[in-house]
Amino acid sequence: MSDELLNLRKNIDRLDEEILVRLAERARNAQRVGEIKQGNVYRPEREAQVLRRLGAANPGPLPDLAVQRIFREIMSACLALERPLRVAYLGPAGTFSESASRKHFGSAPNFVPTSTIDEVFRAVEAGNVDYGVVPVENSTEGVVGGTLDLLLENPLQICGEVKLRIHQHLLSKAAGIGAAKRLYSHAQSLAQCHEWLNRNLPSLSRVPVASNAEAARLASEDAESCAIAGEAAAELYGLDVLAANIEDDPNNTTCFLVIAHHDADRSGQDKTSLVCSAPNRPGAMHALLEPLAKHGVSMSKLQSRPARGGLWEYVFYMDIEGHREDPEVAAALKELNERAGFVKVLGSYPVAVI
Numbered sequence: 001m002s003d004e005l006l007n008l009r010k011n012i013d014r015l016d017e018e019i020l021v022r023l024a025e026r027a028r029n030a031q032r033v034g035e036i037k038q039g040n041v042y043r044p045e046r047e048a049q050v051l052r053r054l055g056a057a058n059p060g061p062l063p064d065l066a067v068q069r070i071f072r073e074i075m076s077a078c079l080a081l082e083r084p085l086r087v088a089y090l091g092p093a094g095t096f097s098e099s100a101s102r103k104h105f106g107s108a109p110n111f112v113p114t115s116t117i118d119e120v121f122r123a124v125e126a127g128n129v130d131y132g133v134v135p136v137e138n139s140t141e142g143v144v145g146g147t148l149d150l151l152l153e154n155p156l157q158i159c160g161e162v163k164l165r166i167h168q169h170l171l172s173k174a175a176g177i178g179a180a181k182r183l184y185s186h187a188q189s190l191a192q193c194h195e196w197l198n199r200n201l202p203s204l205s206r207v208p209v210a211s212n213a214e215a216a217r218l219a220s221e222d223a224e225s226c227a228i229a230g231e232a233a234a235e236l237y238g239l240d241v242l243a244a245n246i247e248d249d250p251n252n253t254t255c256f257l258v259i260a261h262h263d264a265d266r267s268g269q270d271k272t273s274l275v276c277s278a279p280n281r282p283g284a285m286h287a288l289l290e291p292l293a294k295h296g297v298s299m300s301k302l303q304s305r306p307a308r309g310g311l312w313e314y315v316f317y318m319d320i321e322g323h324r325e326d327p328e329v330a331a332a333l334k335e336l337n338e339r340a341g342f343v344k345v346l347g348s349y350p351v352a353v354i
């Protein structure tokens, strides 16, 4: 081994020990914060601030995202010293919902898979878990109506968002693509890879199943079949990637929400989700939007859904920029309350950092 290589490795060993000592010191501080803090130990606004600050202060050569992922894990482990979290997600294990949960909370919590989105809400509401992660919108397939309906009916609040790039892979234990006779996947994933499949595997029979993870499990038990699923499912079921990133839209992204009994404090870069109704008369929609324009509040999303109970009655889901405690947002919400038939603030939370 050359002298230079030996010296570099010696340096790395010394630096690792320094990092370790500093990590222990950080963890002890977090433990003490946990003792002093009243109420919830998990503080999404503080975590977002830490990640943003370190991304901005990063001197390189590591990319910002790599630094933020490392600190995401550090905070996850520090928080677990204060109190281990329980997080429910739409299962089974290996789904994109699990990947989104881990992306947001790191790997320290106890993750609890559920069978339906409704069960995620019920687990949080009953206090069986601290937080829940539910899909709300996919860039190709649109909104998850069930999640929007549950947010309207339920007293729970949104305390965070997770944006996950969805990469779909063709997975199998078969020797090659030609050997496969059946393809399992969730209907949404089959739709997201429709063009690739028509081009590359037009005659392979496509079998929709309950989830991508279930598709991966079925493919792991039968070497004549393959599945479309993500990396987490491939790892969990020991499948080979026959073709990677086969989604038709390379920007395919799903947005998830983190639900809890509380929303988040101000982080400096926040959004607020709300749902409201407008009376069915001319100019009613304009009346809803006017307070936002008047107070300089930007709206990033507007989505209508049929109201339960009234034929051709609608409710409107909005995302606006800012925290409900920011003065201009508070003023706009107050006026909106006076004009709309009904307004429910679903929560203010930090804009996703990673």
Ligand SMILES: O=C(O)C(=O)C[C@]1(C(=O)O)C=C[C@@H](O)C=C1
Residues within 6 Å of the ligand: 030, 033, 034, 037, 041, 042, 043, 044, 046, 047, 050, 074, 075, 076, 078, 079, 082
């Ligand atoms: O600042 C806090 O409240 C902490 O508990 C520390 C810490 C961290 O490790 O930085 C850990 C968990 C919280 O969610 C936020 C931050």
